[in-house]
Amino acid sequence: MSGVTIELDGRKVQVQPGLSILQAAANCGVEIPHLCTCDGLRTEGNCRSCLVEVQGERNLVASCSRSVKPGMVVQINSPRAVKNRALVLELMLSDLPQGGDYGELSTAAAQAGVTVRPALQAQRAPAPHAHDASHPAMQVNLDACIQCTRCVRACRESQVNGVIGLAGRGADTHIVFDLSDPMGLSSCVACGECVQACPTGAISAKPLASATHETAEAFGTKPGQCVRFNAQDKTVDSVCPYCGVGCLLTYHVQDNKIISVDGRDGPANHG
The missing domain is CATH 3.30.70.20 (Alpha-Beta Plaits)
Incomplete structure (x- = not known):
């Protein structure tokens, strides 16, 4: 299958047809901020943190939901696109409690140099x-x-x-x-x-859990006391026993007892 030639910030590149602008840029080593899009999930395009400018388009477009076309000219870091992405990130942060760590949102905001203006933070409900x-x-x-x-x-x-x-x-x-x-x-x-x-x-996963009568003896504590689940002696890769699909898991073990389980990437985990 022949590739599609597009222009990203003045650089002509050849990408696979059918990719979104976001995917094509990532394959070319150019990261565009994005929050609502995630590998393995259907694209929704509702957070608007991945806005880019496409020549001939009046409005900015969500790069996660716009497919590449032959001859498409995309400006990822134009002043208009950068300003609008920063505003989107600022508005999202302004609606959250101040000073928290919000994972991918905090990372994207830090990389873009975005801080929330006090006037916006004051309007938070x-x-x-x-x-x-x-x-x-x-x-x-x-x-x-x-x-x-x-x-x-x-x-x-x-x-x-x-x-x-x-x-x-x-x-x-x-x-x-x-x-x-x-x-x-x-x-x-x-x-x-x-x-x-x-x-x-x-x-999120609970970092602390209150010990029950059943778990208190296993963890050497009393019912009602907190057990820290992120302490571990070792990890063991295994397969989920719930059904026959075979999703991969990693068990976190302390004192030869399973204290928590994480999903592990593998073919069965992708459906």
């Missing part, structure tokens, strides 16, 4: 029902959510569980589990796909 620690292995902090919907697509399309969705409209739009149930009371099967998909840590 805290998310209602932001914190949910009802699940034994995961925690939810909607204060850190940018509504990129990566968790929704991971849950519905990658794992086909259909637990996570969106509720509300406009400024009241927010992530929900089942019918707005606490995560721990929902039909979540604890696969952890949403944790791996979330770019800001709005859904």
Whole structure:
């Protein structure tokens, strides 16, 4: 299959047909900031952090959802594109509590030299029902959510569980589990796909867990005391025993007891 010739910031390159501008740029060693797009998930194009300028287009375009075409002239680092991407990142950061570490968003903002103006930060409204620690292995902090919907697509399309969705409209739009149930009371099967998909840590693995009567003896502590799950003696690569698909896992082991499990990349994990 013949390649497609496009121009990226004044440099003519040949890329594979059918790629998005974002993918083509990455293959050429040019990184464009992006948050709602993730390998293995359907492209949504809703965060607008990957805006670029395309010659002949009146508006900036989302590079994650625009396919390359022969002769396309793309300006990634034009003053207009850089300014608009920075504004998008600033607006997202201004809607989150100040001073937090928000994973990919904080990294993208730091690389772009973006800081939040006090006037924007002052207009922030805290998310209602932001914190949910009802699940034994995961925690939810909607204060850190940018509504990129990566968790929704991971849950519905990658794992086909259909637990996570969106509720509300406009400024009241927010992530929900089942019918707005606490995560721990929902039909979540604890696969952890949403944790791996979330770019800001709005859904994350619990770094601490309260020991139950069943786990207290195993960890040499008392019920109710905290057990730190990130301490480990070794890791063991294995396969998930839940079904016959064969997704790869890494067990974290302490004192010959499994204390946590991470997904490991492999063919079966991609569906």
